[in-house]
Amino acid sequence: MVDIDRRTFLTVSGATLGGIATGSTVTAATRTDRFIVQTKSKGRLDGLDVVHEMPGVKYAVVEGSENELRRSKRVKDFAPDVEITLNEPEANAQAPTFEAADASDYEGQPGDFYQWDKADLNVPEAHETTEGEGTRVAVIDSGVLETHPDLAGPLNLDLSRNFTGDGGDHNPVGGDDHGTHVAGIVAADNGGGIGVNGTAPKTDLVDCRVFSGEGASFADVVAAVVYSANVDADVANLSLGAYPIPRQANGQFYGKVLNSAMTYANKEGTLLVIAAGNDEADLQHDKNFISLPNEGAQAVSVSATGPIGYGWDADGDGEVTDLAAPPESPAFYTNYGTNAVTLGAPGGDADSDAIGTGVPWFNDLVFNTVFTYEDTDGDGEPDTQVPGYGWKAGTSMASPNVAGAAALVKSANPNYSANQVEAALKQAADVPEDYDKAYYGSGYLNIVDAL
Known part of the structure; x- marks a missing residue:
């Protein structure tokens, strides 16, 4: 038996196809009936069932056989779509x-006590200038629960879409509340009452569901990016990622498809804010592999930071106000790399030794909107999504903090292009003293100065 460490396992398991996930461990499989095609010219793809047309780019997603694709005079190149399953980090599963x-109740604390991420980013001060009015943010994820009281206001039901073809609407399937949490970080609006606030609570939120249960599709993600641009989203958040993908063979084709969609979105004014990934990987020095979509064209790639000891005695001195690590310190799981990361932002951290000890270790994660999946009819099977609040960590949580900040910058500067919004965020950011630039790119998110 050969010993393989975690990083080597990720490289080996992903070497053929890579995978897309909201967690840190992924598996992937190709479909034999669904393909991404590069088209030669305008006209119909005869004999093929078109799933996504993707107007604006010379690609489409179709169902059919390889023989049909080879016979088509309009197909220049193609590769199979990739179906993905995910396994989220353990800390998220154990968080209450x-x-x-x-x-x-909030266990005797107001909701804003738990939102250390918003406090550290001075979001209340930024809201004195704007709360995101006049902007639109697309969340490409697992779906946003429209019945959540803090999301019902921002959510645009007319534009929200399900890209999976599973027959449902934009709302999440089963108990997958990842997209609901991400959307809350961007735009939750408690109306000044009990609950939580997002960074841009007055933005127009568009839900693009690309996960069906635990599965997602590379083609659906690309189609959602193009759709976001075509509905005039100022920002699209992608708290998902594929790593490691080889730069050769199919990986090269997938990269070309993604870069085409991302370049189109940027040209149309949609800033793409993307999680850097949770593999603890040095993306700057990983040789022949690439992380997508965060290393794709025009991406704002976001690494994660977080405190250790927020609201609990992490160093054992009897004081709950002491932190073993500040909010801007790199999270243990985050991917990094000077040219592979654009900005660092709060995504939450965790001390694995503290889990199960009775201390509130989960306070170091990011607190926002979630839901529980409960058995409300007494038949022993979960059947109802009940709105609530909870904690998660990941670059998946850091990315929407930047997406919300981008909406604020756009709101304050309506004439800014996507590149100008990105430039404002980068120019305002600084690398925290005594920390490695590789974890931050241009630096740690500074919303107030970016405005």
Whole structure:
């Protein structure tokens, strides 16, 4: 038996196809009936069932056989779509949640106590200038629960879409609350009452669901990026990633497809804010592999930071106000690389030794909107999504903090292009003293100065 460490396992397991996930461990498989095609010219793809047309780019997603694709005079190149399953980090699974009906308690704390990420980013001060009015943010994820009281206001039901073809609407399937949490970080609006606030609570939120249960599709993600541009989203958040993907063979084709969609979105004014990934990987020195979509064209790639000891005695001196690590310190799981990361932002951290000890270790994660999946009819099977609040960590949580900040910059500067919004965020950011630039790119997110 050969010993393989975690990083080597990720490289070996992903070497053929890579994978897309919201967690840190992924598996992937190709489909034999669904393909991404590069088209030669305008006209119909005869004999093929078109799933996504993707107007604006010379690609489409189709169902059919390889023989049909080879016979088509309009198909220049193609590769199979990739179906992905995910496994989220353990810390997220162990973090507590509670229902919105219990929000008045907050274990004796107001909701804003738990939102260390918003406090560290001075979001209340930024809101004195703008709360994101006049902007639109697309969340490409696992779906946003429209019945959550803090998301019902920002969510645009007319534009929200399901890209999976599973027959449902934009709302999440089963108990997958990842997209609901991400959307809350961007735009939750508690109306000044009990609950949580996002960075840009007055933005127009568009839900693009690309996950169906635990599965997602590379082609659906690309189609959602193009759709976001075509509905005039100022920002699109992608808290998902594929790593490691080889730069050769199919990986080269997937990269070309993605870069085409991302370049188109940027040209149309949609800034793409993307999680850097949770593999603890040095993306700057990983030789023949690439991380997508965060290393794709025009991406704002976001690494994660977080405190250790927020609201609990992490160093054992009897004081709950002491931190073993500040909010701007790199999270243990985050990917990094000077040219592979654009900005660092709060995504939450965790001390694995603290889990199960009784201390509130989960306070170091990011607190926002979630839901529980409960058995409300008594048949022993979960059947109802009940709105609530809870904690998660990941570059998936850091990315929407930047997406919300981008919406604020755009709101304050309506004439800015996507590149100008990105430039404002980068120019305002600084690398924290005594920390490695490789974890931050241009630096740690500074919303107030970016405005």
